[in-house]
Amino acid sequence: MSRLVLILGDQLSPEIAALKAADKASDVVVMAEVAGETDYVPHHPKKIALVLAAMRKFAEALRDDGWDVRYSQLDDTENSGSIVGELLRRAEETGASEVLATEPGEWRLIEALSAAPIPLRQLPDDRFLASHEMFETWAEGRKSLRMEYFYREMRRRTGYLMEGDDPAGGDWNYDKENRKPAPDEIDFGGPMQFTPDETVEEVLTLVEARFGENFGDLRPFAFATTRGQARRALAHFIKGALPKFGDYQDAMMTGERFLYHAVLSPYINIGLLDVREVCDAAQAAYEAGEAPLNAVEGFIRQIIGWREFVRGVYFLEGPEYPRQNKLNQQRKLPWFYWGGETKMACLAKTVEQTREEAYAHHIQRLMVTGNFALLAGVDPAVVHEWYLAVYADAYEWVEAPNTVGMSQFADGGLFASKPYVSSGAYIDRMSDYCAGCAYDVKTKVGEGACPFNLLYWHFLDRQRERLEGVARMGNMYRTWDRMDDDKRAQILREAEAFLERMSAGEVV
Structure with missing residues (x-):
């Protein structure tokens, strides 16, 4: 009796667990483009196109390898619109009585598959270096979870950048060398771009027709959509950008959207690249003297540290984690996050880039869009x-963990040691955005004052009861308390006025 082998759109790896457990001679691979996956949030058209094009090409590669693949396109007239619906349709078609699946990366899909009216076995996703059991063992008994300590454990387990039992160079972390502000110029042309072929063009036409109203520009489209292209993009980054990645990974520049960033996460997260081959390539560059330790350590930390850590938190905390709101923030997401006009240059540039590229690097996400949302009191669920x-x-x-835990501090400190908030000074130091802004970043109160300056103190004041006892927050509150009463009152009054104008729909 044949079985169905489910392959999801973010499981495009030839060594995925479900394929390894299947029998090519008798089992049937099921892949499906369904409305349930394209519509549960209004995905950026570029993201939808990337996943659908990569799925179609992966299905063809499986067929070339001898697999029987039953593929449902989004516009198929018989498409049921859901993953479970397509499994049931293919089971009836083939007579299969069981489904092999690799565990999905979202609780909603895990629960949907678990409730499917057909025997279904979910296998662990061993593309990740840390299993659920390993993370649970590490986290057991800890009141708070800190990535740095988990990362050290992952270094020891994987052997990356290790010299025996010690970290290469003597330190675990070289972040102190990775905080240089924006340079005068960038000598890297950005991530490798790929011209759409016939398959990609078919997908772009479909996405244009069906998702044309979604936030985001579909064209030009230049993402890799095959494993071979993704590997070329990796080699391009290692050679051209990794040597300077560390120095400028936190910098932001008008007109330079990528700086020395890899933009490989879309490919890693859908399975076109394996984390081991990515880390191996970075370590090989270090060992060959082609990239410095601070760059390679910072890059590998993002993968075996942050990436594995946030997945561990997500599955450890369970389905309710994305709805955490320990700071009780309730404001709606400002309209300018969806492309509306704002006079704040940093937000305008970051949202513009997001709309056009479906990409912004981690500091743009954390310290511009995330920082503002936290300072303004936006509900973390809508930020998520x-x-x-x-x-x-x-x-x-x-x-979800990056947003709810790190960016919005909505889990109350399980993930991060303090809220990631700043006034405009941090953005000014790490970018050139402020030079072209309608507000003056050096003005603290009064006409032209930077909204980040006002909202920073407003946030600390309104959240004092929850945050004053948090480690590393004491100095901020002592600075606030040293201000004279009139200045504090003026800051709070002007911050409230700004928030009221924003909520009323005025351009701010």
Whole structure:
């Protein structure tokens, strides 16, 4: 009796667990483009196109390898619109009585598959280096979860950048060398771009017709859509950008959207690249003297540290984690996150880039869009849904902990040691955005004051009861308390006025 082998759109790896457990001679691979996956948030058109084009090409590669693949396109007239519906349709068609699946990366799909009216076995996703059991063992007994300590454990387990039992160079972390502000110029042309072929063009036409109203520009489209293209993109980054990635990974520049960033996460997260081959390539560059330790360590940390850590948190905390709101923030997401006009240059540039590229690097996400949302008191659930919708690399297992835990501090400090908030000074130091802004970043109060300056203190004041006892927050409150009463009152009054104008729909 044949079985169905489910392959999801973010499981495009030839070594995925379900394929390894299947029998090519008798089992049938099921892949499906369904409305249930394209519509649960208003995904960026580029993200939808990337996944659908890569799925279609992966299906063809499986057929070439001898697999029987039953593929449902989004516009198929018999398409049921859901993953479970397509499994049942293919089971009836083939007579299969069981489904092999690799565990999905989102609780909603895990639960949907678990409730499917057909025997279904979910296998662990061993593309990740840390299993659920390993993370649970590491986390057991800890009141708070800190990536740095988990990362050290992952270094020891994997052997990356290790010299025996010690970290290469003597330190675990070289972040102190990775905080240089924006340079005068960038000598890297950005991530490798790929001209759409016939398959991609067919997908672009479909996405244009069906998702043309979604936030985001579909064209030009230049993402890799095959494993071979993704590997070329990796080699391009290692040679051209990795040597300077560390120095400028936190910098932001008008007109330079990518700086020395890899933009490989969309490919890693859908399975076109394996984390081991990515880390191996970076370590090989270090060992060959082609990239410095601070760059390679910072890059590998993002993969075996942050990426594995946030997945561990997501599955450890369970389905309710994305709805955490320990700071009780309730404001609606400002309209300018969806492309409306704003006079704040940093937000305007970051949202514009997000709309056009389906990409912004981690500091743009954390310290511009995330920082503002936290300072302004936006409901973290809507911030979470926005990030999930607009970025090509966003899947709930990786996006929710980064947003709910790190960016919005909505889990109350399980994930981060303090809220990631700043006044305009940080953005001014790490970018050139402020030079072209209608507001003056050096003005603290009064006409032209930077909204980040006002909202920073407003946030600390209104959240004092919850945050004053948080480690590393004491100095901020002592600075606030040293201000005279009139200045504090003026800051709070002007911050409230700004928030009222924003909520009323005025251009701010």
